[in-house]
Amino acid sequence: EAQVTQNPRYLITVTGKKLTVTCSQNMNHEYMSWYRQDPGLGLRQIYYSMNVEVTDKGDVPEGYKVSRKEKRNFPLILESPSPNQTSLYFCASSLQDLYNEQFFGPGTRLTVL
């Protein structure tokens, strides 16, 4: 089944404790992206990747890192999480770029205490 998977689905952590949210897609998509969703703010792009080893900042990249060493994986790294990073995170992938349909993962709800 074609899908985007994220892990973990739920995470409660404390300020400053490094964490990684994994994202994997099995559709051989080139474009992958991370979004955060907050009430009243919609979806905001954090980082995106056009292909392996090619990443770029979205609208809200501060406090996040990403890497794209393999085509299927696009982990999101929070080196030193803070409470304002409490949010619902979505990974998405598309065939080539944002002009193709983006397939979203199920989401990761992160709480930083």
Add this chain to the structure above:
Amino acid sequence: GENVEQHPSTLSVQEGDSAVIKCTYSDSASNYFPWYKQELGKGPQLIIDIRSNVGEKKDQRIAVTLNKTAKHFSLHITETQPEDSAVYFCAASKRRWNTDKLIFGTGTRLQVFP
């Protein structure tokens, strides 16, 4: 401020009625306008999209219209059903520093009552 404004934030309709959600965008160079549906506990899913060279697009009960002059686009759902209840997001492409990005609206929660 936000470059894509979406209204209304909530919408309640009776089953069988029509629902309309409107979005406006600020960048006249925007050329791609997708609509996503997000059901409870799930990620958004594309339901329809339109490009700037087209004024209207239909897919069964769903249609999207685009007015480039006024810089607004709308989602129309006819003969609504309870399973249409979800949060709907519009988005518009935007070019920033030689890269294209999607800017999402803030969402509309649609409730269809039986």
